[in-house]
Amino acid sequence: MRPGGRIFLGDIRDLRHRRTFAAAVALHDADDTSGLADLRTAVERQVMLENELLLSPDFLAALPAEVPGITAVDIGLKRAVHHNELSSFRYDAVLHTDPARATDDLPSTQLRWGRDLTDPGRLADHLDDAQGRTLRIVRVPDARVAAPLAAATALDNGSDPEAVLRRLRAPLPARVPDPEDFHRAAEKLGLVAALTPTPGEPGEYDVELRPAGTAPAGAPLGRYRAPAEAAALRLWAHAGEPSRSDEHAQLVARVRAHLTERHPDYMVPAFFTVLDRLPLTANGKVDQRALPDPGLRSTEQGRAPRSPQEEVLCRLFADVLGQASVTIDDDFFALGGHSLLAARLITRVRAALGTELAVRALFETPTVAGLAERLGVSDGSDAFDVMLPLRRGGDRAPLFCLHPAGGISWVYSGLLRHLDPRRPVYGIQAPGLTERGTTPDTIAALAADYAHRIRQIQPDGPYHLLGWSLGGLLAHAVAHTLESEGERVATVALLDAYPDIERPGDDSAQQEAAMTRGIYEVLLTEAGVDPARAAGRDPERSEVVALLKEGGTALAQLMDEDRVEAFTDVFVHCSRMMFDRPLGAVRSDLIFFAATRGGLDGAPPAERWQRYTRGELTIHPLPCGHAEMVAPEHIARIAAVLTEHLDGRP
Known part of the structure; x- marks a missing residue:
């Protein structure tokens, strides 16, 4: 930095308001059943798990004495019209390196607010008294934090929850001005106002007024001087410990991993709470009644996701918040989210859905349902359309994902988190899902239909195609169709899809019934419901639908009896195409992902695909069964290979 330069630090969370902010969050989440102990536990938990760096103004005020080259520090409350987390508990600062800034204070005339x-x-009325000097008003109560601070104090003093909530919701007295009132009044008088925290008083600030021409560079922030008792402390006494939250998270992760390795899932606790010590009774035993609630949880009343995009958003919410799952109605901040996590979530949403989204949107609509509406993503009404846009945004050529035998392409939504956000992703689904009996009878006819639909979205190549199981055969057939029309296909990715499978001799009604049972098993598994509950018999569709509703996936919630019947018809119809021969060799290279733990019955070796390409065949083994190819851990590995292949391609 050049001599005389300045460093601006913005959006600094004030350490002095850590408990006040935690209390405000806990009270916002409270309901009629919340007791005093519950609220105090929630506050302690919020404080303990805080993972954002919080700094007291005293930390910055001490820097000139601690860091060579820093000569002065100006601090100011954030300017904001609205009172929320982005304004109420934060301030800005400027670090100066100009030696002259250490001694440029004008004499001041001081007024006491309220007196x-x-x-x-x-x-x-007081400008004549100042006569060119700085006018300073001290000890002004901060309207942005007055109510939360009063409520937090009442909570610490043991007031009942109703009294605490009354403090939080009570209107402010007229003598508690909005900080912006001083800026407006100063501008009318040709002055510059700088609002700085009052030393030693977390709920107050001082106002410094100067004639506009005498305001130093860096205004409207003002000089802050730490109280003597604060200046006597070591520098890091004025800073929070965000690493403590990480240590707790790492400990929980290690404990969970340890238990998962040694016990079945149902024996692993869903929630963990880290305590500095266990509460004990007078007899030295664990006081179970004094143990805190395990933590913030998703509401059971919320709705399940209604589309693949909402499923992606729910997974992102849960991952960032450390929750097992969330509903589309859960409030991000009610589940422990804060500004740092909000920024992390928005970054992941942008990458997954390939769309621009400001952090402010999450503060305004902090639910999956709200963000989905803001983003214009599907609410489930088009969930079974033939062309399903999993991610619309991006300037690269799209990746088209062809459906397996069930006809649904939702399974590919897991790719979104791992692929370049600049590349749109479309799922192609069987027409028979929405219009019964409209799915063509052969792979050749279906490929011709899909190639036409693809060209309506992307008129010219290069094209990128992917498919799992039957979807792989369809991807190859579509590639052959597009190439026969003179187009270039750059990617054909086959997920455990095999050519030349021998058709079984028994094609009876008994086989079709067995296939229907298999369909139900697939649906229940996808919904997170144990398929054993319908095993060994032929359940009615109504029973299958009832079981599906117990699952939390979007697909399960959209399934009624008619939809289950349509899905069954499509599955049986498309399964017969598994035995169709490929249309011929393609010019494109083939990328093959092979399940090494149980593939399709009667499938030839993966090398058989070499007959059907004039390019190169590369085989990537995955340690999973055929049905597990699109599980999260395997889809991530598939996406990594695809990313390397697609890197640098249009």
Whole structure:
């Protein structure tokens, strides 16, 4: 930095308001059943798990004495019209390296708020007294934090929850001005106002007024001087410990991993709470009644996701918040989210859905349902359309994902988190899902239909195609169709899809019934419901639908009896195409992902695909069965290979 330069630090969370902010969050989440102990536990948990760096103004005020080259520090409350987390508990600062800034203070005339002045609109009455000096109003109560601070104090003093909530919701007295009132009043008088925290008083600030021409560079932030008792402490006494939250998270992760390795899932606790010590009774035993609630949880009343995009958003919410799952109605901040996590979530949403989204949107609509509406993603009404846009945004050529025998392409939504956000992703689904009996009878006819639909979205190549199981055969057939029309296909990715499978001799009604049972098993598994509950018999569709509703996936919630019947018809119809021969060799290379733990019955070796390409065949083994190819851990590995292949391609 050049001599005389300045460093601006913005959006600094004030350490002095850590408990006040935690109390505000806990009270916002409270309901009629919340007791005093519950609220205090929630506050302690919020404080303990805080993972954002919080700094007291005293930390910055001490820097000139601690860091060579820093000569002065200016601090100011954030300017904001609205009172929320982005404004109420934060401040900005400027670090100066100009030696002259250490001694450029003007003499000041000081007024005490509430005694000498009670209305920012009466500032003009005191300008004659200042006569060119700085006018300083001290100990002004901060309207942005007054109510949360009063509520937090009442909570610490043991007031009942109703009284605490009354403090939080009570209207502010007229003598508690909005900080912006001083800026407006100063501008009318040709002055510059700088609002700095009052030393030693977390709920108050001082106002410094100067004639506009005498305001130093870096205004409207003002000089802050730490109280003597704060200046006597070591520098890091004025800073939070965000690593403590990480240590707790790492400990929980290690404990969970340890238990998962040694016990079945149902024996692994869903929630963990880290305590500094266990509460004990007078007899030295664990006081179970004094143990805190395990933590913030998703509401059971919320709705399940209604589309693949909402499923992606729910997974992102849960991952960032450390929750097992969330509903589309869960409030991000009610589940422990804060500004740092909000930024992390928005970054992941942008990458997954390939769309621009500001952090402010999450503060305004902090639910999956709200963000989905803001983003314009599907609410489930088009969930079974032939062309399913999993991600619309991006300037690269799209990746088209062809459906397996069930006809649904939702399974590919897991790719979104791992692929370049600049590349759109479309799922192609069987027409028979929405219009019964419209799915063509052969792979050749279906490929011709899909190639036409693809060209309506992307008129010219290069094309990128992917498919799992039957979808792989369809991807190859579509590639052959597009190439026969003179187009270039750059990617054909086959997920455990095999050519030349021998058709079984028994094609009876008994086989079709067995296939239907298999379909139900697939649906229940996808919904997170144990398929054993319908095993060994032929359940009615109504029973299958009832079981599906117990699952939390979007697909399960959209399934009614008619939809289950349509899905069954498509599955049986498309399964017969598994035995169709490929249309011929393609010019494109083939990328093959092979399940090494149980593939399709009667499938030839993966090398058989070499007959059907004039390019190169590369085989990537995955340690899974055929049905597990699109599980999260395997889809991530598939996406990594695809990313390397697609890198640098249009």
